[in-house]
Amino acid sequence: MLDATLAALADPTRRAILSRLAQGDARVTDVAKPFTISLNSVSKHVRMLERAKLVRRRIEGREHILSLNPQPLDEAGDWIAAQRKLWAWRLGELEKVLTDG
Amino acid sequence: MLDATLAALADPTRRAILSRLAQGDARVTDVAKPFTISLNSVSKHVRMLERAKLVRRRIEGREHILSLNPQPLDEAGDWIAAQRKLWAWRLGELEKVLTDG
DNA sequence: AACATATTCACCTCTAAGGATGAATATTGG
DNA sequence: CCAATATTCATCCTTAGAGGTGAATATGTT
Known part of the structure; x- marks a missing residue:
């Protein structure tokens, strides 16, 4: 499911729609107004x-x-958070090798 | 920059490549091997x-x-985290209205 | 020099996305 | 019933992505 979630988030128009909906449910027409x-x-x-x-x-x-459903965003956030941790750890290990031994 | 980052993350092959690189730098050929x-x-x-x-x-x-650069992932993670908070807050307020107000 | 390895370049195909316009559908209000 | 409103459907165009193959380039090895 990450595929569809991240692809959906990749478009600025869609992110703006989500931001709008974060302020409250709205009709398609309302959501479309600023664009x-x-x-x-x-x-x-x-x-x-x-x-x-x-x-x-x-x-x-x-x-x-239209209303928001936070679940997929949570999943995407979790995946990214996990990767961030992994990467940080890996870069930390590298640092150790370079300085200490 | 979010656009390119999220679009890049939306593909499973690319996420797999990143996971591979999280274990250590690698050549293009190495990275390609499992595919x-x-x-x-x-x-x-x-x-x-x-x-x-x-x-x-x-x-x-x-x-x-090839090696990882964590910066764009951090930015993407931050954006998603911020949205998560906003959404949770919004849904919390809604809950209040439904139960208490 | 000749060969193998590592990677990209140049093309080609197919599919999907982003945009537009005009018509169709459903619902509400006089 | 009729007109306005809200939204989608159908269609078209253009561009980008994901995949492939074969040739080109650069480097290493014998």
């Missing part, structure tokens, strides 16, 4: 965020209300 | 990792030695 691109393009971005399960949609009449 | 795809394709993945500055290359004779 210069077409509503249709925003709709596609939203669909990708849904595919990555970062965003959920509930339909109320003709309005689609 | 069934061609050396050429791996070389291209390495180039993308370099573009994202996650990997550095030093040339020793005919060998290109």
